[in-house]
Structures are given as C-alpha cells and as structure tokens.
Amino acid sequence: MKRQDTLLASIEKANLDGILLVKDSNIRYISGFTGSESYVVVSKRGKAFITDSRYTEQAEQECPGFEVVRWRSPFPELEETIKKVCERFGIKRLGFEKDVVTYERYEKFRDGFGDDIELVPTSGLVEELRYVKDSSEIECIRKAAQIADSAFEELLKSIKPGITEKDIEIELQYLIKKKGATDIGFPTIVASGARGSLPHAVPSDRRIECGDFITIDFGALYNGYRSDCTRTFAVGRADERQRYIYNIVKRAQQIGIESLRPRVCGKEPDKNARSIIEEAGFGENFGHGLGHGVGLEIHEQPFMSSKCDKIIQPGNVVTVEPGIYIPGWGGVRIEDTVLVTENGPEILTKITKDLIVI
Ligand SMILES: [Mn+2]
Incomplete structure (x- = not known):
C-alpha cells in the first residue's frame, strides 16, 4: 500500500490525474502481479488492472485493491477499455512511461482516447521509488546471491580441460535452479581464453584448456529479484601476466x-576504481561503467558511470564490476552485488576474490 500511496503523491506532484503503467517490472512493484502483457491505471479515484483472459484469474489473486478489468474479444479492445477506466476515474491528464511505450502503441492510445484524455509522457516515476529497496526486496536479493554463490562453488568441481563454455553454462543453470532459484537472473556469460576480452561473450563451443582464464558472469532470480556476480579464475595454472592483471582489477574493485557510501555521487566509485x-596503464581496456542497480531488473538505476548524477543512498543495491579486456589475450572482470547501508557497503555475493586456480 505504501508504494501505491507514494506513487499517488508523485502523480499529483507531476500534475497528473493518473498514470498508465505498461512496464512489467513497474507493474509488479506497484501491484504484485508476476505475469506480463498487462496494463495498470493508478489514480486517486481508483486502481485498475487491465488484462486479458490469460491473466484475469491470476491478477485477481495477486493484486488485492485493484479492480481487474478484462479486455480483448468478446470484451472491448484495449484503447476503449483504458478510456472507459479513465472516464470512470475522472482522469483527464494521463501519464505514460515514455521510455517503454512504442510510437505505434502511443498512436493507438492517442487515436483511441480522442480529445478527452491528454497523454502526458513521464519518465522514471516508479523507477524512482524502486531506486531504494525496502527490507523485503533486500531479503530476496540476498537469497538470490546466496543461491548463486552456492551454485558457483559446486560448479567449480565440474570444470576441467575439454569441456565447453556451453557445458559450463548449462551446468550452472541447472545448479542455480536446483538450489531453489526461480530461474537464472539473466543469460550467463562464459568467456574463456582469448574470448575473455569480450565483456558480454555468449557461451560458445570453445573447449577449456589448461592455463585458461575463465570469466563467468551469472546470477539467480528469486521471487522476482536478481543477483549479479562475476568471477575470473584460472584452470590448472596462472602465469605472471594473468596474476598481474587480475590483481589490478581486484584492487580497483575493492576501491x-x-x-560506495551514502550521499556520495554515483560517479565517485567509478572514478576511484x-x-x-x-594508473596501471589499462584505462583504454576498461570501456564500460563501474556498475548498475539490481532488483526487479538486472540493469536499473543507478547506472554508475562517469556521467552518473544520482546520489547513493542506503537501500541502493548496485554492482561493482571493473574489468580489463585485451583483444588477443583475454580479460578479467570481478563483480559483486553490494547493498549500501548507513554504515557503508555490505557485499551480498560472497565468493572469494583471491585468485581461484582449479
Ligand atoms: Mn552486472
């Protein structure tokens, strides 16, 4: 209820009568609905959950306080359904999420609603609320991180020369689900040997060799929330250059x-790392931002790059993931999911960052 009340206050501040939500993660945050392809209208006069026959029963169970309105044949079409809801709730100025509503969808709404309802583009009204996690959200992320940690530790036992990156991906997915996750948190990245220079490598048929560095970027989904962790480790042995570069990234990640303290600007941790x-001469080999928020989505506010203007707050859950990527050689990335508390950072993903050699 508190989330809905806070959203109502934001709506009023934006001089809107109501808001139309279409983004799944925002709908879940406000209504509790775990499905997809649905629409929510929130206003002072009422709250409607608009969906079709696939989801009406589920919405009635998951979204107390919402009037569930069915659309699609034999019921009226979407535009007409939303229009009627707005008329009943006295909505003349209706906000919509400009970053997710396609131009085609906007045209259909505009033409269907006519002159009585003004569509007002909004940005980040719900995301702003999601930026600071409450204790129930933090517990879900914590649990996701625990599951992923445990799966990774077990995965290491099965990695040996001769297996492929895809084998690793499949085994890790199995372990994460087996240990109680709803699913993996996002498509797993497995990059071995020279492929380590690809920050977002898709697991391939390449076979693991002795002396490889392997970078695995993985997470679990638990009750809608995600964890995000990356480790780079060596197979059989690690040479001097591998250890040298690993330790630079490890130091940058630690810094x-x-x-990551309350009230610093989000660009600060990026700058320091x-x-x-x-200073080690690898500036050009670290092309992405230091990290991002994690929650209902795998990438959400705050995006901690050199351009970040968000102020870090207790309750933010973010990744810290510097990397060095060298074409032809490979790469190293070390990433944790970190909770910001009043007392400083608390690392939720707890796998060791001492170089693992299996
Ligand atoms: Mn990440």
Whole structure:
C-alpha cells in the first residue's frame, strides 16, 4: 500500500490525474502481479488492472485493491477499455512511461482516447521509488546471491580441460535452479581464453584448456529479484601476466566498493576504481561503467558511470564490476552485488576474490 500511496503523491506532484503503467517490472512493484502483457491505471479515484483472459484469474489473486478489468474479444479492445477506466476515474491528464511505450502503441492510445484524455509522457516515476529497496526486496536479493554463490562453488568441481563454455553454462543453470532459484537472473556469460576480452561473450563451443582464464558472469532470480556476480579464475595454472592483471582489477574493485557510501555521487566509485586501472596503464581496456542497480531488473538505476548524477543512498543495491579486456589475450572482470547501508557497503555475493586456480 505504501508504494501505491507514494506513487499517488508523485502523480499529483507531476500534475497528473493518473498514470498508465505498461512496464512489467513497474507493474509488479506497484501491484504484485508476476505475469506480463498487462496494463495498470493508478489514480486517486481508483486502481485498475487491465488484462486479458490469460491473466484475469491470476491478477485477481495477486493484486488485492485493484479492480481487474478484462479486455480483448468478446470484451472491448484495449484503447476503449483504458478510456472507459479513465472516464470512470475522472482522469483527464494521463501519464505514460515514455521510455517503454512504442510510437505505434502511443498512436493507438492517442487515436483511441480522442480529445478527452491528454497523454502526458513521464519518465522514471516508479523507477524512482524502486531506486531504494525496502527490507523485503533486500531479503530476496540476498537469497538470490546466496543461491548463486552456492551454485558457483559446486560448479567449480565440474570444470576441467575439454569441456565447453556451453557445458559450463548449462551446468550452472541447472545448479542455480536446483538450489531453489526461480530461474537464472539473466543469460550467463562464459568467456574463456582469448574470448575473455569480450565483456558480454555468449557461451560458445570453445573447449577449456589448461592455463585458461575463465570469466563467468551469472546470477539467480528469486521471487522476482536478481543477483549479479562475476568471477575470473584460472584452470590448472596462472602465469605472471594473468596474476598481474587480475590483481589490478581486484584492487580497483575493492576501491570501488569502499567508495560506495551514502550521499556520495554515483560517479565517485567509478572514478576511484577507474583511476587504479588507468594508473596501471589499462584505462583504454576498461570501456564500460563501474556498475548498475539490481532488483526487479538486472540493469536499473543507478547506472554508475562517469556521467552518473544520482546520489547513493542506503537501500541502493548496485554492482561493482571493473574489468580489463585485451583483444588477443583475454580479460578479467570481478563483480559483486553490494547493498549500501548507513554504515557503508555490505557485499551480498560472497565468493572469494583471491585468485581461484582449479
Ligand atoms: Mn552486472
């Protein structure tokens, strides 16, 4: 209820009579609905959950306080259904999420609603509320992180020269689900040997060789919430250059985490971690931002790059994930999911960052 009340306050502040939500994660946050392809209208006068026959029963169970309105044959079409809801709730100025409503969908709404309802583009009204996690959300992320940690530790036992990156991906997915996750948190990245220079490598048929570095970026989904963790480790042995570069990234990651304190600007941790990598001469090999928020989505606010203007707050859950990527050689990335507390950062993904050699 508190979330809905806070949203109502934001709507009023934006001088709107109501808001139409179409983004699944925002709908879930506000209504509790775990499905997809549905629409929510929130206003002072009422709250409607608009969906078709696939989801009406589920919505009635999951969304107390919402009037469930069915559309699609034999019921009226979507535009007409939403229009009627707005008329009943006295909505003349209706906000919509401009970053997710396609132009085609906007045209259909505009033409279907006519002159009586003004469509007003909005940005981040619900995301702004999701930015600071409450204790129930933090517990879900914590649980997701625990499951993923445990799965990774078990996965290591089965990695040996000769198996492929895809074998690793499949085994990790199996372990994450077996240990109680709803699903994996996002498509797993497995990058071995020279492929390690690809920050977002899709697992391939490449076979693991002795002396490889392997980077695995993985997470679990638990009750709608995600964890995100990356480790780079060696198979059989690690040479001097591998250890040297690993330790630079490890140091940068540590500095990034230590910088993650309430009331600092989100660009600060990026700057501090990046300076370690730059001073070591690898600035050009670290092309992405330091990290991002994690929650109902795998990538959400705050996006911690050099351009971030968000202020870090207790209750933010973010990743810290510097990397060094060298074409032809490979790469290293180390990532944790970190909770910001009043007392400083708390690391939720707890796998060791001492170089693992299996
Ligand atoms: Mn990440």
